[in-house]
Amino acid sequence: MSHRNAPLTPTGRLRLARCVVDEGWPLRRAAERFQVSHTTAARWAGRYRQLGPAGMLDRSSRPHHSPRQTPTPVEQQVVRLRREHRIGPVRLAARCGIAASTAHRILLRHGLPALATLDRATGEPVRRYERARPGELVHIDVKKLGRIPDGGGHKVLGRAAGRTNQDRRNGTGYAYLHTALDDHTRLAYTEDLPDEKAATCAGFLTRAAAWFAAHGITIERVLTDNAWAYTKNTWRQTCHDLGISPRWTKPWRPQTNGKVERFHRTLLDEWAYHRPYTSDRERQAAFPDWLDWYNYHRPHTGIGGHPPATRVTNLPEQHT
Template sequence: MNVHENARLTPVGRALMVDRIEQGWSVARAAEAFGVSRRTAGKWLQRHRRGGERRLHDRSSAPRRCPRRIPAGVVDQIQALRRQRMTGPAIAQTLGLARSTVGLVLRRLGLGKLSALDPKVPIIRYERSAPGEMIHLDIKKLGKFNVQGHRVTGDRQAGRSRKAGWDFLHVCVDDASRLAYTEVLPSEGQHDTTAFLERALAWLARH
């Protein structure tokens, strides 16, 4: 049973309302009792008198005919020309169709962009099978705080941490095992980075 999402009454309720009117209730009284407008009550009464209870169901909003529906053969032609990497305007001119029609069909086919015809390039990961064969290094620059921020105090007027300096998060990740070693250091210079790498390699060797 299809009932419109905004309908105040189900077909059973409509039948009951119509039955009350047939028993002598006025349309106004029935409309008020069932919580609908007089116009709605009158509409269902007329439908019932024309076709019985089967007419008390919501009519489909879909058109009975669709004269603008694009024939399947035309859709196939559009798709074939697109796969020859023709643009939408060129397809429209070739087939004598409106550009909007061709664009609609291409979007429905998932071919709205010419790039959709390009083969999917597989993602190649250079993973190592044994721990220690390859590591990844990264450094993240982190701002310091000399006063508490507004996320803690809730007060944006409390001031900012001006010229507080920076910390540097050094990260080393083993490609095979995904084990990670990190340190927060005062710089990202050669001395600190080299020393960090030595400590990271020693730690990974122990694990």
Template sequence: MPWREVSMSESRREFVRLALVEGANRRELCRRFGIHPDTGYKWLARWQAGECDLADRSRRPHTSPLRSPADLEARVVGMRLEHSAWGARKIAHRLMRDGVAIPAVSTVHAILFRHGLIVPPPGGAPASGRFEKEAPNLLWQMDFKGWIRLGDGRPCHPLTVIDDHSRFCPGLEACLDQQETTVRTRLERIFRRHGLPEAFFVDNGQPWGDSRGATWSRLGVWLTRLGVGLIHATPYHPQSRGKNERFHRSLKAELFALRRFRDSSELQAALDDWRDLYNHERPHQALAMATPAERWRQSPRSMPEHLPEPIYDQGEIVRRVPLTKDYIAFKGRLWKVPRAFRGEALAIRPLDRDGTYGVFFAANHITTIDLTKPKSVGHLSEQPSVISPV
């Protein structure tokens, strides 16, 4: 016959019934049921007091004098539900800023844990050690977050721009493509509102890089004319752009998780709201729980009304690259230059070694002419290199 499982409550009721039988040897019953006599007499007392279930009682104390007040717990839980990716530190500092007395960050953590709102972070402990520019606007980081599918079926590529020093986000744009014209239009609007940075830190992808390995792009040329440098990250080293990657994780967790947007207009409105929250309200752990806006300063460099032309000294050899060709004429021959400089004026300056000339865009040495090598030797645009006749 099948084995019949007996619940703990049934076993205890059976013990009590047998113990109440006249003449029962209660100590022997305790031995047979594998319990201490004190436990047996406790069950008897509960039964005689009218308790029929005999289930285990909670060991929770009747009062918790050190427990946080109910209104405080409600504020903590409410803020966590409103900002699901915020941890105890951010919530504590935000509540203190609102005038709420918080005993300790550990108290907020305990409240979150007690309400089942603590989730272990993925990937283990965070990386230690980082670099940081000493002032705002010395370096901005720019990248596309991974694309998302909109409700109308079109892909969208959120463009993110953050300041390296303050983590302030001057731009968060819903772009329908990753083309140079789109990025330039969005950057123009950001520059007119927040001013120009000294330089951008970017990866090697388009539109700030070139799929063939060239680092000069049309966007890079445009930024150079504005006096903004373009620094490319070392390939296959995403850790060098940790601030941008961390920003993307926050954006995903706090805005994109389990949400879908009908079109780019709806997404842009959501990005604007989240950017305002991120810049002005959300405490940042890397900033000692200050907000990015508290460390941000407006750039003193304004966006010019007209794009400046590079200035060359009088008497320099200057050649303008044709709009449809990738070469310049020098010494009776044609020399290849990066495609990004179509239509731009370049200067040719002699170098230290005889027969070699540098090709410059403003102060930037973009490639080298070597008159001593008549044959083609290839062309690498990401560093000064020999260029050859067509």
């Protein structure tokens, strides 16, 4: 098998073999000329006599026979359990009485992909898509987030003291983070609103459409789940007034709206829970800077490591 320090490539092997077979060089002279051992020169010359130039190519190192390979019934059991229960090598190994590494090799041998690439509900490969232009589809969703009482919650005070602090204030309620995220660019617009009622969602859509328009993006379609607010006439009428076509995910299929779901997970990891906050006002004050960083500076792995703003065409007053 060729590697970076190999003295012979397939082309070099052919030259060596022709010197020995066609031109009659002694093996030792050819070995010295091409800086390989006598046995190596003999091997390539023999393959050339037998197979011609095709014999100079690399061969698989896989053995012709594997007497200790896992028995076929065990392999069939591993494959069946994987397809029926969608479990990984460790749990398959426990059920079948084999090593986890063996279960992993069986899955590879039968062409079964990693669980991370499958839809856990159906077991089918995840079908990923991306719209061709900005504004063609905007994902909308709401993330419910507990507010922080003044003085801090459990991350600052500990579980017991944090619970006492919250109870003393009769609870602090929830923040409803409404997000609109463009499918093509991943540019995001988020507002902290007091609820997720139909009128609130409709007002958010109006402001989101204006924000995207200021960035040179005209929203053509919006995709939401089947929450109550998005099925009311208020939402439909607002979409109609804005010239937007509403779309809804299939019931029990949040993966369809996965881009905004993933944004909310990033939002929690990198802003909401990134550090302890002593009040909800302190956390909210940090949000505009984080969203600006996300849109204009943060490398996004879903779009080749570039910030979302780099995919916006004709962005007025490019952000620096």
